[in-house]
Amino acid sequence: MRFLHTADWHIGKKLHGYDLLEEQTDAFKQILMIAKKEKVEAIVVAGDLYDRSVPSVEAIEVFNRMIVEMNLQEKFPVLAISGNHDSSTRLETGGPWFIQSDFHLNTRLDQAFQPVELANTQFFLLPYFEPISARLYFDNEEIRTIEQAMKEVIAAMEKQFKPNMAHVLVSHFFVAGSEKSDSETKLMVGGLDTVPLSLLESFDYVALGHLHGKNALQAENARYSGSPLKFSLSEMNQKKGVWIVDTQVNETTFEFQEIAPLRDVLQIEGSFKELTTPEIYEAINRENYLHIQLTDRAVIPNMMNQLRQIYPRVIGVERLFGREEQQKSNQAKKEIKTLAPTELVDQFFSEVTGEELTAQQHVWIKENLADIHQAERGK
Amino acid sequence: MRFLHTADWHIGKKLHGYDLLEEQTDAFKQILMIAKKEKVEAIVVAGDLYDRSVPSVEAIEVFNRMIVEMNLQEKFPVLAISGNHDSSTRLETGGPWFIQSDFHLNTRLDQAFQPVELANTQFFLLPYFEPISARLYFDNEEIRTIEQAMKEVIAAMEKQFKPNMAHVLVSHFFVAGSEKSDSETKLMVGGLDTVPLSLLESFDYVALGHLHGKNALQAENARYSGSPLKFSLSEMNQKKGVWIVDTQVNETTFEFQEIAPLRDVLQIEGSFKELTTPEIYEAINRENYLHIQLTDRAVIPNMMNQLRQIYPRVIGVERLFGREEQQKSNQAKKEIKTLAPTELVDQFFSEVTGEELTAQQHVWIKENLADIHQAERGK
Incomplete structure (x- = not known):
C-alpha cells in the first residue's frame, strides 16, 4: 500500500x-x-x-x-x-x-x-x-x-x-x-x-x-x-x-x-546602505523570514527599526566583521564629561534617530533645561 | 420521549x-x-x-x-x-x-x-x-x-x-x-x-x-x-x-x-472538648466535608491541626460566640518583655502544641541558648 x-x-x-x-x-x-x-x-x-x-x-x-x-x-x-x-x-x-x-x-x-x-x-x-x-x-x-x-x-x-x-x-x-x-x-x-x-x-x-x-x-x-x-x-x-x-x-x-514554504527562512548579506536601497531590496522577497548579515562595522542608529520597515520579518541581525562599538563607546564616555547638556541631548537624538534636531526642537530643549536647572536651585 | x-x-x-x-x-x-x-x-x-x-x-x-x-x-x-x-x-x-x-x-x-x-x-x-x-x-x-x-x-x-x-x-x-x-x-x-x-x-x-x-x-x-x-x-x-x-x-x-453524595457537605456544632471526645466524634460521619461551629470562646492552641486529625476534611471553623483572642494577645505582648528566653520558648511550645516541654527538652533548650549567647559574644 x-x-x-x-x-x-x-x-x-x-x-x-x-x-x-x-x-x-x-x-x-x-x-x-x-x-x-x-x-x-x-x-x-x-x-x-x-x-x-x-x-x-x-x-x-x-x-x-x-x-x-x-x-x-x-x-x-x-x-x-x-x-x-x-x-x-x-x-x-x-x-x-x-x-x-x-x-x-x-x-x-x-x-x-x-x-x-x-x-x-x-x-x-x-x-x-x-x-x-x-x-x-x-x-x-x-x-x-x-x-x-x-x-x-x-x-x-x-x-x-x-x-x-x-x-x-x-x-x-x-x-x-x-x-x-x-x-x-x-x-x-x-x-x-x-x-x-x-x-x-x-x-x-x-x-x-x-x-x-x-x-x-x-x-x-x-x-x-x-x-x-x-x-x-x-x-x-x-x-x-x-x-x-x-x-x-x-x-x-x-x-x-x-513542500514549498509560504514564507521561507533565509539569510541575506550586504551593507546597511545596500540593503536599504530600493533597487536592491526590491529584488529580494521581503516576505520571507530573514537573517541579515551586515558587512558594516560602523554603529548604525536605530538600525533594527529601519530594517524592519523594509523587511517585516527579521529574525536576526549579525555583524559579519564585528562592530566599532567598543572603541566608539569609549570615546563617547570621555566626551560626555566635557559636553554641555544641550550638546548631550543633540548627540543622543542623532544617535537614536539618525537625524539632527530642528531649530525649534533646540529652543524647546533649552527652555526645558533652564526650567529644570531653576527647579533644582529652588530646592 | x-x-x-x-x-x-x-x-x-x-x-x-x-x-x-x-x-x-x-x-x-x-x-x-x-x-x-x-x-x-x-x-x-x-x-x-x-x-x-x-x-x-x-x-x-x-x-x-x-x-x-x-x-x-x-x-x-x-x-x-x-x-x-x-x-x-x-x-x-x-x-x-x-x-x-x-x-x-x-x-x-x-x-x-x-x-x-x-x-x-x-x-x-x-x-x-x-x-x-x-x-x-x-x-x-x-x-x-x-x-x-x-x-x-x-x-x-x-x-x-x-x-x-x-x-x-x-x-x-x-x-x-x-x-x-x-x-x-x-x-x-x-x-x-x-x-x-x-x-x-x-x-x-x-x-x-x-x-x-x-x-x-x-x-x-x-x-x-x-x-x-x-x-x-x-x-x-x-x-x-x-x-x-x-x-x-x-x-x-x-x-x-x-443523588446520594459519596461525601456530604455539612455543618457540626459543639465545644472543642466535645468534638474531640471519641464517644461524640465516633458517632459523626467524619468522612464528610465539615464546617465546624465552635461554642468555645477561649484560645485553643494548635486547634486546626487537632481538628484535622479527627476530621480529615474540615472546610472551615467558626466561633459561634466570638473568641477571647484580642485581650489575650495584649496580655501576652506585655509579658513577653519580662520573660526570660527559656520561658518564652516554654510558652511558645505549649501554645502551638498544647503540651508542656519535657525535662530533657528543657535541657536541650538551655544548652542551645547558651551556645547562641556565646557565639553572639564572640563576634
Whole structure:
C-alpha cells in the first residue's frame, strides 16, 4: 500500500516571536494536495502535532480544522502518535471516536501493541513515552533507559507480526547517529534517550518523528520526515516535505515530495546602505523570514527599526566583521564629561534617530533645561 | 420521549482545596444508574462540564472516561453544551466525530439553530455565549445584552419548530428571578446577563445550567438541574440530583431523582472538648466535608491541626460566640518583655502544641541558648 509520512507539525510554534499558523496551514494544504495527487491510502503523522502541552486556543482551532479536513472531509485514514511536545492526555480527547472513521491517534504505550491493519500493512503506532511507562507496562524494574524499553517494546510487537504483511513502526525518538538541527528539544542528557538503529531491523519501514531534517538519518528502512516548515535558521538549507512510502511484503520503497514554504527562512548579506536601497531590496522577497548579515562595522542608529520597515520579518541581525562599538563607546564616555547638556541631548537624538534636531526642537530643549536647572536651585 | 437533565459538573473543581474527582466520579456513576433505571433515551448536560477553561490533566482524564462510558459503552445519546466555565474551543475538539454516535456537543452559537431531533422532540442546544457573538451572527449592531440577543436567538429557533414535535431548549444562563448559591460565578454585573422567563414561553421544557440549586427557578416549563454535588457550604441543605423529563406534544412532565453524595457537605456544632471526645466524634460521619461551629470562646492552641486529625476534611471553623483572642494577645505582648528566653520558648511550645516541654527538652533548650549567647559574644 501507499502512504504519506509526515511529522513534527508543532502547531502553534513561533519563530523568533512570529506566529507561524498561516505558514502551518499552508504547508498542511500542500500535504493534503500531495496525498491526493499520490493517491495515498493513509497519512502517518509521527508525533509533535502541537508545539506545547497546553496549546493556545488559536493553535487548537487550526489543528481541529486540519484533522476534520484530513479525516472527515477528505476521508484519509490517519495514523498518528503523540510526541514529546504533546500532552498525551490532552491530545487523547476524542480518540475513541476518531477510530470510527479510521483516525488512529495513539497516546499511550499500551495502544502500540494493537497494530492497525490497512491493506497489506500492519502499522504499530508507538507514542513518545518515558522509561517509567515501560517499566510499569512490562512490570520490569530493570528498565531504566529508552533503549532497554525499546527492546521489550519491539519484541512484543514482533509477536504480533503477520508474516504475509508488511510491518511499519511509527515512533518519535532519537535514533543513534542521527543529525540534529537547532529547533528540536533535547529529550534527555547523556544519550539515555537514544535507540540504536539495529533494534529497528525487523520493520519494513520506520516512520520517525522528532528530528526536523529529512536527512537526519540515512537508513535502508527508516526515515525522519522532518518538519513541514523550517523552524530555525540552522534549517535554512534543508528541503522540507513528506515521504511517500510504498509497502510490499519484503520490498518497501520511499520517495521525497517537497513542500514549498509560504514564507521561507533565509539569510541575506550586504551593507546597511545596500540593503536599504530600493533597487536592491526590491529584488529580494521581503516576505520571507530573514537573517541579515551586515558587512558594516560602523554603529548604525536605530538600525533594527529601519530594517524592519523594509523587511517585516527579521529574525536576526549579525555583524559579519564585528562592530566599532567598543572603541566608539569609549570615546563617547570621555566626551560626555566635557559636553554641555544641550550638546548631550543633540548627540543622543542623532544617535537614536539618525537625524539632527530642528531649530525649534533646540529652543524647546533649552527652555526645558533652564526650567529644570531653576527647579533644582529652588530646592 | 424521556430524557435525563443534568448540568454544572465542574469536573476538576476543588472545595476549600480538597480535590473532588472521586466524588464527581461517584456522582456520575449514579447519574448513569438513574439513566439506565429510568430507561431514558438521551442525557442532557446543560453546560459547565469543566470547572476551568484550561482543566488539569487529571480532570481531563476523568472527563474523557465519563464521556466514553456514557456514549460509547452505555450507548446513550448525549446532548451537551459548553458553559461559562468551559473554553468553547478547547471543548470543541472531537465534536465532529462525536456526532457519529449521537453525542452532540455544541460550543458555538451557530450550532444552536440546527436542532437535534430524537423521537418526538426537537432539542435546541444553545451554548453559553457573549452578546458580541450574537451581534456578529445576526449582523445586528443593536445587540448589547443577553436579553436582546436571546430575543433574536429564540425567534430564529421558533422558525425551525415542527408543530407536531415537542421543543426543548438546552442553555446556560441566569433567568430573572432565580435564586443563587455561593458557588456560581457571576456572569456579569448589573443584570445584563439576565433572561426574562417570558422569553422562554414557547418551549415545552428549558433544561438550564448555571445555577447550582435545583429549586433556583420554579417555572412551569423550565428547571435548573443544579450541580450533582454540593460545591459550597451555602448548598448544605440542598438536595442534589437530576430531572427525568417526559416530553409529549403539548404535555411535558418532570420529576427529580436524588443523588446520594459519596461525601456530604455539612455543618457540626459543639465545644472543642466535645468534638474531640471519641464517644461524640465516633458517632459523626467524619468522612464528610465539615464546617465546624465552635461554642468555645477561649484560645485553643494548635486547634486546626487537632481538628484535622479527627476530621480529615474540615472546610472551615467558626466561633459561634466570638473568641477571647484580642485581650489575650495584649496580655501576652506585655509579658513577653519580662520573660526570660527559656520561658518564652516554654510558652511558645505549649501554645502551638498544647503540651508542656519535657525535662530533657528543657535541657536541650538551655544548652542551645547558651551556645547562641556565646557565639553572639564572640563576634
